[in-house]
Amino acid sequence: MNGSVISGKNIYKIFKLGEERVAALNGVSMEVKRGEFVAIVGTSGSGKSTLLNMLAGLDKPTKGEIIIAGQHIEKMSEGELVKFRRDHVGFIFQAYDLLPQLNAIENVALPLSFKGMNKSRRTKEAMHALKQVGLEKYMRHRPTEMSGGQQQRVGIARALVVRPEIIFADEPTGNLDTKTTISVLHLLQEVVHEAGNTLVMVTHDNNLASYADRRLHILDGEVVYED
């Protein structure tokens, strides 16, 4: 508890592939404090995404405890997890994953519509979030009319708009060039430090991880060290 929004205790995740058992997570324990920007770093196949999915309530651990915003999520049903994510979690995807038929405002407002917010209010909130990520000029553009960097900013705005307790991002710059990557990372830093959000980001790149306040280095499903 004491100030930590995320607390994972002894998390195991074992995948069964026929007879073979793959241990993606081998007893991970970790904490994330409120307002912290934490990076999960490791080589490919080390178990970063698996850990993030557990923390975000997208998958359940084989063993262990995950307490997020004071709630044990490892015991929740799928329906409860959906509701939990809707109320507490923002998500940024590697491939942005905006809905192509919706414009920037509508994309950002989407999670608010899941909450049942009315249209005029959620449009206002979405416009505010888009301003936060510097896209006031692109509010009515569709995803196909924007660059990758711009699309990811829309993605970030979509995560911010619900004012979540934690934002999760799996390789958010994975599809971007170096220059754009840096500007997106600056934006993420800003979002955490100025707006007071908590961010957990997965990356395989040590340089990118250096933008975070703290790094969890993971190898073969175990946190080997933090810095």
Add this chain to the structure above:
Amino acid sequence: MRFSDKVGMAWSSLWKRKLRSLLTILGVMIGVASIVTMMALGEGMNRQSMEMIEEYGGLRTVEVREGNNQTAKNASSGADNAASDPTKLKLTDNTIKTIQEMGHVEQVYPTLEFQAVMQSGGYRLGIYGGQAIPLEVLRDMKWEFADGGWPNKGDELKFVFGNMVIQDFEDSRGNAVYWNTGRVADVDLMKSKMFTVFDTEAYYASQNSGDGGRTAEAGDDLEGADGEAPGAATATPAPKKYMIPTAGVLAGSLEDYKEYSWSVYCDLEALEKMYKKVFKGKAIPGQPVKKNGKPYPELFYSKLSVIVDDVENVEAIQKEIGDMGYQASSNSEWIAQAKEQSRSTQALLGGIGAVSLIVAAIGIANTMMMSIYERTKEIGVMKVLGCGLFDIQQLFLIEAGMIGFGGGVTGLSLSVLVCLIINKITGAMTAVIPFWMYFAAVVFAIIVSMLAGFAPSKRAMSLSALEAIRNN
């Protein structure tokens, strides 16, 4: 998630794949149109047969004729009495009263069928089943007249002719004028002088015994009334002729068949008065006589028409009257048969139409499945972002419902058009869309579409979000 937002999203994803949505809707449209059109054809047939039954004596009428010993056999009470009292099963005012007292009977009226021979110019008309009916009942028929109208209450005897009766005139040699020449006899039913013989037995007897070709000349007896034709005093004396005026001719062309077309009508009361004058205690043709050959003091009716309050009760009333020993007949069996037939035709036609709707439903399921595969990613993202599971299911059900609605409305419009064309071509109400079907067709299309979309929507709901966002 708000319902309006779900509708909006469903709409936008249908819109995004316009062509595919349109083709799916087209399938439903054809399905609905074929069901509705088929049902309309069945309904049209049903109505036509009901109309036909109505024309042939009505849907609610039981016709009663006198009973005889055979019909009385199954009537336990009537049987013994019939033997002792031969008038027991004849139709009298008492019979009318008895039937009127039964439940569900709205009206009972008698008909006395009469015979007569009419002469005008060189032409002759034999009336066999002339209908003498109480004047009030005749007036209630609301028939239209080509000329004249019903006589007034208390008038002397006057005739009303059906629109085709004129075709029945024969020339002096006994040949049917209209059927041989194609032209009607040169008789103006309203204006020509016509002499009527009621004692047809005596008339034909005199015809056979005298010179067969001889017909009464119009000038024979201008005073009409009671004048006896001179020169008829051969073997059998020719009966008296009476000049009976025509009150009216019923509307319709020579080809225009109506229930009244071939009949001659008159007021029952007036005919009874006339009979008293004509026969003066002699036997009236068609009426029974006592063992000693003398007529009964009262007239017996030829038939009674019993109007039942509802089609459903016709059969019961018919049975009840039949059980009393009378011969009762109605269209109830015909109606039941016609109904049964139209029901099975409708089921068959509807079934044929339903096949195409089933095909359309499979089309919907197929389209939705494809759309879900395409949108796996999108659905996954929505789930990750916190879209409720049932909201996702409803999104797809609404989409399917919209396809059904679109197909239902367009299909209905199409079938309305098709029915109009069919009716135009056949020149009759061959296809009739019942009022409730407008509503039912659309609702049915929506329900079928949503059922077809149910399995896909279930699948969308249970898609793993993790699986969906992993595949990049």
